[in-house]
Amino acid sequence: MPEVKTPAENRREAHKEQRRSDIVDAALKVFARDGFAVSKMDTVAEEAGISKGTLYLYFDSKEALFEGMVRGKMLPLLEQLQSEVMAAGDDLSAKDMLRLQMRFFYRNVLSTDRRHIMRLIMAEGPNFPHLTKFYYETVLSRGKAVFTSIIKHGIERGEFREVSGHGLMQVAMAGGLVAALWKTVFDPFEPIDLDAYCETHIDVLLDGLKA
Amino acid sequence: MPEVKTPAENRREAHKEQRRSDIVDAALKVFARDGFAVSKMDTVAEEAGISKGTLYLYFDSKEALFEGMVRGKMLPLLEQLQSEVMAAGDDLSAKDMLRLQMRFFYRNVLSTDRRHIMRLIMAEGPNFPHLTKFYYETVLSRGKAVFTSIIKHGIERGEFREVSGHGLMQVAMAGGLVAALWKTVFDPFEPIDLDAYCETHIDVLLDGLKA
Amino acid sequence: MPEVKTPAENRREAHKEQRRSDIVDAALKVFARDGFAVSKMDTVAEEAGISKGTLYLYFDSKEALFEGMVRGKMLPLLEQLQSEVMAAGDDLSAKDMLRLQMRFFYRNVLSTDRRHIMRLIMAEGPNFPHLTKFYYETVLSRGKAVFTSIIKHGIERGEFREVSGHGLMQVAMAGGLVAALWKTVFDPFEPIDLDAYCETHIDVLLDGLKA
Amino acid sequence: MPEVKTPAENRREAHKEQRRSDIVDAALKVFARDGFAVSKMDTVAEEAGISKGTLYLYFDSKEALFEGMVRGKMLPLLEQLQSEVMAAGDDLSAKDMLRLQMRFFYRNVLSTDRRHIMRLIMAEGPNFPHLTKFYYETVLSRGKAVFTSIIKHGIERGEFREVSGHGLMQVAMAGGLVAALWKTVFDPFEPIDLDAYCETHIDVLLDGLKA
DNA sequence: TATGAATGAGATTTCATTCAT
DNA sequence: TATGAATGAAATCTCATTCAT
Numbered sequence: 001m002p003e004v005k006t007p008a009e010n011r012r013e014a015h016k017e018q019r020r021s022d023i024v025d026a027a028l029k030v031f032a033r034d035g036f037a038v039s040k041m042d043t044v045a046e047e048a049g050i051s052k053g054t055l056y057l058y059f060d061s062k063e064a065l066f067e068g069m070v071r072g073k074m075l076p077l078l079e080q081l082q083s084e085v086m087a088a089g090d091d092l093s094a095k096d097m098l099r100l101q102m103r104f105f106y107r108n109v110l111s112t113d114r115r116h117i118m119r120l121i122m123a124e125g126p127n128f129p130h131l132t133k134f135y136y137e138t139v140l141s142r143g144k145a146v147f148t149s150i151i152k153h154g155i156e157r158g159e160f161r162e163v164s165g166h167g168l169m170q171v172a173m174a175g176g177l178v179a180a181l182w183k184t185v186f187d188p189f190e191p192i193d194l195d196a197y198c199e200t201h202i203d204v205l206l207d208g209l210k211a
Numbered sequence: 212m213p214e215v216k217t218p219a220e221n222r223r224e225a226h227k228e229q230r231r232s233d234i235v236d237a238a239l240k241v242f243a244r245d246g247f248a249v250s251k252m253d254t255v256a257e258e259a260g261i262s263k264g265t266l267y268l269y270f271d272s273k274e275a276l277f278e279g280m281v282r283g284k285m286l287p288l289l290e291q292l293q294s295e296v297m298a299a300g301d302d303l304s305a306k307d308m309l310r311l312q313m314r315f316f317y318r319n320v321l322s323t324d325r326r327h328i329m330r331l332i333m334a335e336g337p338n339f340p341h342l343t344k345f346y347y348e349t350v351l352s353r354g355k356a357v358f359t360s361i362i363k364h365g366i367e368r369g370e371f372r373e374v375s376g377h378g379l380m381q382v383a384m385a386g387g388l389v390a391a392l393w394k395t396v397f398d399p400f401e402p403i404d405l406d407a408y409c410e411t412h413i414d415v416l417l418d419g420l421k422a
Numbered sequence: 423m424p425e426v427k428t429p430a431e432n433r434r435e436a437h438k439e440q441r442r443s444d445i446v447d448a449a450l451k452v453f454a455r456d457g458f459a460v461s462k463m464d465t466v467a468e469e470a471g472i473s474k475g476t477l478y479l480y481f482d483s484k485e486a487l488f489e490g491m492v493r494g495k496m497l498p499l500l501e502q503l504q505s506e507v508m509a510a511g512d513d514l515s516a517k518d519m520l521r522l523q524m525r526f527f528y529r530n531v532l533s534t535d536r537r538h539i540m541r542l543i544m545a546e547g548p549n550f551p552h553l554t555k556f557y558y559e560t561v562l563s564r565g566k567a568v569f570t571s572i573i574k575h576g577i578e579r580g581e582f583r584e585v586s587g588h589g590l591m592q593v594a595m596a597g598g599l600v601a602a603l604w605k606t607v608f609d610p611f612e613p614i615d616l617d618a619y620c621e622t623h624i625d626v627l628l629d630g631l632k633a
Numbered sequence: 634m635p636e637v638k639t640p641a642e643n644r645r646e647a648h649k650e651q652r653r654s655d656i657v658d659a660a661l662k663v664f665a666r667d668g669f670a671v672s673k674m675d676t677v678a679e680e681a682g683i684s685k686g687t688l689y690l691y692f693d694s695k696e697a698l699f700e701g702m703v704r705g706k707m708l709p710l711l712e713q714l715q716s717e718v719m720a721a722g723d724d725l726s727a728k729d730m731l732r733l734q735m736r737f738f739y740r741n742v743l744s745t746d747r748r749h750i751m752r753l754i755m756a757e758g759p760n761f762p763h764l765t766k767f768y769y770e771t772v773l774s775r776g777k778a779v780f781t782s783i784i785k786h787g788i789e790r791g792e793f794r795e796v797s798g799h800g801l802m803q804v805a806m807a808g809g810l811v812a813a814l815w816k817t818v819f820d821p822f823e824p825i826d827l828d829a830y831c832e833t834h835i836d837v838l839l840d841g842l843k844a
Numbered sequence: 845t846a847t848g849a850a851t852g853a854g855a856t857t858t859c860a861t862t863c864a865t
Numbered sequence: 866t867a868t869g870a871a872t873g874a875a876a877t878c879t880c881a882t883t884c885a886t
Binding site: 455456457458459460541543544545546547548549551554555558559562563585588589590592593594595596597599600601603604606607608610611612614615618619622623625626627628629630631 | 666667668669670671752754755756757758759760762765766769770773774796799800801803804805806807808810811812814815817818819821822823825826829830833834836837838839840841842
Binding site: 011012040041042052053056060061062 | 875876877878879880886
C-alpha cells in the first residue's frame with residue numbers, strides 16, 4: 001500500500017504536529033519559570049492557547065508532558081551538534097575543536113530557553129528516574145563522547161597534556177552548567193555575562209589542559 | 212533585668228534547641244530526598260519523631276522550615292570555614308591556600324548531606340527569592356570573597372597569571388557544584404568518585420591559573 | 423404522498439438500520455461488562471466499529487443509548503414470547519403452560535446476553551425513572567399478565583391450590599432473576615448450571631402451587 | 634504492659650468510633666440512593682456532617698469506603714443471625730427453623746436500609762471482585778450453610794422431600810432478594826407489601842419442599 | 845453521513861494549616 | 866508544650882458532548 005493520504009489528512013497531521021510543538025514550547029516556558037511540581041496543567045494549557053482537556057490528547061499525564069518536552073527540545077539539538085561539529089572537524093586543531101564544541105553549547109543551550117531544561121533535570125531528576133536515564137543516555141553520554149574524542153585527539157597531537165584524573169569531562173564542562181544555573185538563580189543578585197564567561201571558561205580550561 | 216534563669220528554664224531551652232535541631236536534620240533528609248514541593252510536613256514530622264502540630268510550634272510554615280533548615284545547616288559551616296582557612300592562612304602559598312579551601316568544601320559540603328542543599332537552592336531558588344538572596348549573600352558572596360583574596364594573593368606573589376575574565380569564581384568552583392549535582396542525579400548511571408574528582412578539579416584549575 | 427422510495431434510499435435505510443443494530447449490540451456488550459456509569463461512549467463506538475461522533479447521529483445521549491439498547495433488545499423478544507406461548511397455549515395443562523413460559527424465559531433471556539439487561543435495570547433503575555417505568559410497563563407487567571392468566575387457568579381447572587398471597591408472581595419468577603444475577607456476579611466463586619437450576623426452580627414452584 | 638489509657642484517649646477513641654459509624658451510615662444512605670459511581674464523596678461527607686477531607690482520614694478511597702460500609706453493616710448482622718438462630722434451634726421442627734431464618738432475613742435485611750446493600754452488590758459486583766469475594770464468602774456462604782443444615786435436618790426428620798436439584802438455596806432464597814430489588818426499583822409502579830410477601834414466599838416454599 | 849479534535853465541567857484526592865484538648 | 870483530628874482550597878485527570886471539515 002503506497003500510503004496515500006488525502007490532502008485533508010495531510011492538513012490535519014500538519015496541524016497536529018504544530019499543536020504538539022506549541023504545547024512543548026508552552027511547557028518549557030512554564031516549567032522553566034515555576035519548576036515541575038508548582039507548574040499547573042492549566043497554566044500550560046493557557047500558555048499554549050488551548051484547553052486543559054486538549055493537553056491530555058497530546059500527552060497522557062503531567063509527567064509525560066515533561067518528558068515529551070525534554071525530548072522534543074533536546075533531540076533536534078543533538079542531531080544538529082553532531083552534524084555541525086563532525087562536519088567542520090577534521091582539519092582543525094584539538095584546541096579549536098574544543099572551542100567549537102563549547103561555543104556551540106553556549107550558543108544553543110546556555111543562551112537560550114533550553115538552559116532551563118538542565119536546571120529542571122537537576123531539580124527533578126531524582127523524582128523521574130526514567131527521564132534522568134533518558135537524559136543521561138541521550139544527551140550527556142553523547143556529549144561526553146564528542147568531548148572525549150577531542151581530548152584524545154589533542155593528546156595524540158601533543159596539544160594537551162595527559163590528565164589522568166577521574167571525571168575530567170564533568171570538570172571541563174562544569175563551568176557551562178554552572179553558568180546556566182547561575183543565570184537562572186542568581187542573576188538578579190549578580191548578573192553574569194554569558195559571552196565573557198564563555199571565554200573565561202575556555203581560557204582556563206585550555207590552559208589547564210595544555211601540554 | 213539581669214536575665215537570671217532557673218535551672219528548669221535552662222533545661223527547657225536546651226530541650227527546645229535540641230528539638231529544633233532534630234527538625235532541621237529531618238527536614239534536610241526529607242527535602243533532599245523528595246524536593247521541596249513533594250515533601251510533606253507529615254513526613255518531616257514523622258522523621259523528626261514529633262507530631263505535625265508540633266512542627267508548627269517551631270516553624271511557621273513549610274517555607275519557613277525550608278529557610279530555617281538552610282540557615283541552620285549552612286551558617287555554622289561558614290563560621291568554621293572562616294576560622295579554619297583564616298587561621299592556617301598567612302604563611303601558605305596561594306596554591307596551597309586554594310587547595311585548602313577546595314578540600315574544605317569537598318569534605319564538608321560535597322561529601323555530606325549538605326550537598327543536597329545546593330541542589331535544592333538550584334531547584335527551588337526561583338520560587339524562593341527571599342531564600343535565594345539570603346543564600347547568595349551569606350554563602351556565595353562570602354565564599355567568593357575568600358576565593359578572590361586568594362587569587363589576588365597569588366597574582367601578587369607571581370604564582371598565578373592574570374586571568375582577566377569575567378566569572379572566574381564561578382568557573383573555578385563550578386567543578387564542585389557539578390560534582391554535587393552529578394552525585395545526586397546521575398550517580399546511578401555513572402558513579403563519581405568524589406575524592407579522585409576533587410584532585411582532578413584542583414589539578415586542572417591550578418594548571419589553568421598558574422603563571 | 424405515497425412514500426415511494428428509490429433503491430438508493432432503500433439501501434441507505436437498510437444500512438442505517440444495520441448500523442443502529444450494531445450499536446445496540448455494542449452497547450449491550452459494553453454496558454453489561456462495565457455498568458452504565460463506568461462505560462464510555464468511546465468504548466461503545468470502538469466496539470461498534472465507528473467513531474464517537476457517529477454514535478451521536480444515532481443516539482442523542484448516553485442515556486438515550488441505554489434506553490434504546492434496552493428497547494431494541496427486549497421488544498422483539500416480547501413479541502416472540504406472546505406469539506409463541508399464546509399459539510401453543512389452549513390445549514395444554516396449566517402446569518405445562520407454566521413450564522413453557524419459564525423455559526422460554528430461561529432460554530431466551532437468562533442463557534443469553536440479555537440477562538445483563540435485567541441486572542442493569544436493577545442496578546441503574548433508580549437513576550433512570552423513565553426507563554424503569556418503560557421496563558415495568560413493557561416487560562414486567564406483560565410477563566405478569568401471562569403468568570397470572572396461567573395461574574388463574576390452573577386454579578379453575580383444579581390443578582393449583584389457591585395461593586391468596588401477595589406478590590405471587592414475584593415469588594414465582596424470583597428464581598429466574600436470581601439465577602441471572604448469580605451467573606453474572608458470583609459465578610466465579612460458585613458456578614451455577616442454568617439448565618439444572620431451571621428444573622429445580624420449576625420443580626419447587628409447581629409443587630408449591632399444586633392443589 | 635497493661636495498656637493503660639488516659640480518659641482523654643478513651644474519649645478520643647470513642648469519638649472516632651462514632652465518627653466512623655456516622656460515615657458508614659451516611660455512605661449507605663448515599664450509595665443506596667445513587668449507586669456507587671454516581672455518588673460523590675462530597676455528598677457522603679455532607680450527609681455525615683463532616684468535610685470532604687475528613688472522610689479520607691477514615692477511608693483511603695471511595696472504594697475503601699464502599700467496602701468498609703458493606704463490612705460495617707453486614708458483619709454485626711451475621712453474628713446476630715448465628716447466635717439467634719442457633720440459640721433457638723434445637724427443639725424446633727425444620728419448618729419452624731426455616732420460618733425463623735427467613736423472618737430474620739426479612740426483618741433485619743429486607744425491611745431495613747440494608748436491603749440496598751444487596752442491590753449494590755448486584756449492581757457493582759463485577760467492578761469490585763475483591764468485595765464480591767468478601768461478600769460471597771462472608772455473607773452468602775454462611776447463610777447458605779445455615780439453610781442447608783436446616784434442609785438436611787428436615788429431610789432426616791421426614792418433613793421435607795428430597796429435592797435433588799442444583800441451586801436449591803438460590804431458588805429458595807430468591808424470593809427475598811427479588812423483594813428487596815423490587816422494593817427499591819419498582820415500588821413506585823407497583824408497591825410491594827413486604828410482610829405479606831414474606832408469608833407468600835414461606836408458604837410456597839414450604840409447600841414446595843414438604844414431603 | 846462520518847470523523848475525531850476540542851472543550852470544560854466536574855470528580856477524586858492531597859496536604860498545608862488550624863485548633864480544641 | 867504537644868497532639869492529631871479537621872478543614873477546604875486546589876490540582877490532576879476524565880469524558881460526555883459539540884462542531885468544523
